[in-house]
Amino acid sequence: MKQKRVIVGLSGGVDSSVAAYLLKEQGYEVIGLFMKNWHDDSVTISNECPWLEDSNDAMLVAQKLNIPFQTVDLSEEYKERIVDYMFHEYEMGRTPNPDVLCNREIKFDVFMKIAMDLGADYVATGHYCRKGVIEKDGTEIYQLLSGKDNNKDQSYFLCQLSQAQLSKTLFPIGELQKSEVRKIAANQDLITAEKRDSQGLCFIGKVRLPEFLQQQLAPKExxxxxxxxxxxxxxxxxxxxSSEEERLAFLSExxxxxxxxxxxxxxxxxxxxxxxxxxxxxxxxxxxxxxxxxxxxxxxxxxxxxxxxxxxxLYRHGLFVTQEEVHWVRPDLQLQEDETLEVLARIRYRQPLEKATLHQTSTGLYVIFENAQSAITEGQFVAWYLEDELVGSGVIS
Missing domain, CATH: 2.30.30.280 (Adenine nucleotide alpha hydrolases-like domains)
Structure with a gap:
């Protein structure tokens, strides 16, 4: 049987390095690909996460694992789809989440297409989340499950993925704790074993946000x-x-x-x-x-x-997502008008999951929390779960 080919997004960090190692151990044909998404180092803080060092580390990992490696320059797409979008959102007084967008628009779209052109069966990343497969009415349905390491679970960042994207994705480290990942890297003598986790914007590194925004948004006292x-x-x-929708609007106002x-x-x-x-x-x-x-x-x-x-x-019990911004990772669970669903939800990464009820109306989806939530922010993503499965998300309007 022909080996299945997996293209791993090697970022130069420990998580993707171990993901590549595990896939090789499992018998896949593994190719490492580094995405270069940013050129302007003038706005990054210190040498926190310059792409040059990262691409070098990614290359050394590929050499150590004896897998082919190449770099792809996606900076044009990144500027168009992420940076320009960010500027526009901030200008409108909203707060975008570049990491969620980066996964939807870059890693699992542009990058995935490149991988498929290279004959890949799958792409793989070093995200702390898991993928499940169930059968329903004779159809295979893919589940996006939270990572086993509760402290590192990154399912929230993948809340905009589709069934098509999930079908072609592997998450090799989703069952592991971060400490186990570092241990594997150390045992394999990978250069990234002790490397600190990158902070800040997806791919850009730690950015001085006001200075970054000042490139396009002029200061105004x-x-x-x-x-x-x-x-x-x-x-x-x-x-x-006079109606249920009026009550929901009141709670979300x-x-x-x-x-x-x-x-x-x-x-x-x-x-x-x-x-x-x-x-x-x-x-x-x-x-x-x-x-x-x-x-x-x-x-x-x-x-x-x-x-x-x-x-x-700071506090509010509810929020609204317009119909065009509602996204179901599990379209089979999509609510019809006037239907409700009890879920667990979060409005930002690392926030503990909170009990909430979804209410589908003709214009969109209300998410009403049992406890009032602090700093519900327009432009951010709300993600909802059934137990440990992320089933949908939307942009807070």
């Missing part, structure tokens, strides 16, 4: 307003709802602020550089508790803040 905890807008009377709702406590260089829940970078002292961003208004260029992480302006 505005005011920082502190909204008190006893702001009258927080004392909402619950009305009598964000607070609207104006200048009169608080006091000016400082200045900033552009509301589009800030995001909800942010604490650093405000440079306002003299408050009893630290200030957190509770909202940004990019049209008026105002940042609204509140003291302390329990400030009522």
């Amino acid at each position: 505005g005011v920082i307003i502190e909204v008190p905890e006893d702001y009258s807008g927080y004392q909402k009377n619950i009305p009598n709802f 964000k607070n609207k602020y104006s200048k009169q709702d608080g006091t000016v406590v400082g200045k900033h260089q552009g509301a589009h550089y800030f995001t909800k829940g942010q604490r650093k970078g405000l440079a306002v002292g003299g408050t009893k508790e630290p200030l957190f961003v509770i909202d940004t208004d990019v049209s008026e260029n105002i940042i609204y803040t509140g003291q302390g992480k329990q400030h009522p302006g």
Whole structure:
């Protein structure tokens, strides 16, 4: 029988190195491919994650494992699909998640197409997640399952994958703990065994976000307003709802602020550089508790803040995803209008899963949490799970 060919995205980190090693051990024909996605080192902090060092490490791993290796330059696609999109989202006052997009648009689209052109049966990555296969009505259905290492589970970053993409993907380290991965790398004498995990933007490394954004979004001075905890807008009377959808909209409604709702406590260089829940970078002292961003208004260029992480302006019970932004990893579980589903959900990576109920309406999907959530942020992804299986996701509107 012909060996199945797997193309591994070798990033120069320990996870993808061990993924390649394990696949080779399992008898696959393995080829290592390094993606070069970024040229501009002027915005990366120190030598945290320069692509040159990473590609060199990836090449040394490939040599050690005795597998073919090449580099592909995807910087044009990355700029178009990720960086330009990020600038646009920040400009609109939303906060995108480049890692989720990078997986959907680059690793499992552009990169996957290159791999298939090279005759691959599968692509593999060093993600901490697992793939399951079940049969339903005579059809094979692929499951995206969380990684066994609860502390490293990366299923959230893959929340936009499709059945077609999952069918062609392998996650060799999903059953392992990070400590086991490092041990395997050390035993195989791989150069990446002790290498620190990369931080920051997918492929770009640690970036000074304001400087990165300033390349396209000009600084613009505005005011920082502190909204008190006893702001009258927080004392909402619950009305009598004429429909279920009205109730869901009420629970998901964000607070609207104006200048009169608080006091000016400082200045900033552009509301589009800030995001909800942010604490650093405000440079306002003299408050009893630290200030957190509770909202940004990019049209008026105002940042609204509140003291302390329990400030009522940070919390909401629900969120809405427009119909075109709803994505089911498991299309067979898709809700029809007026249907509901009890799930576990998270609105950011590493957040513990929270109990929630999905409500499908004619215009989109409401996600209503049992407990109020802090800093629900437009542009970020909400992902929902049934036990340890990620079944769908959407962009918070």
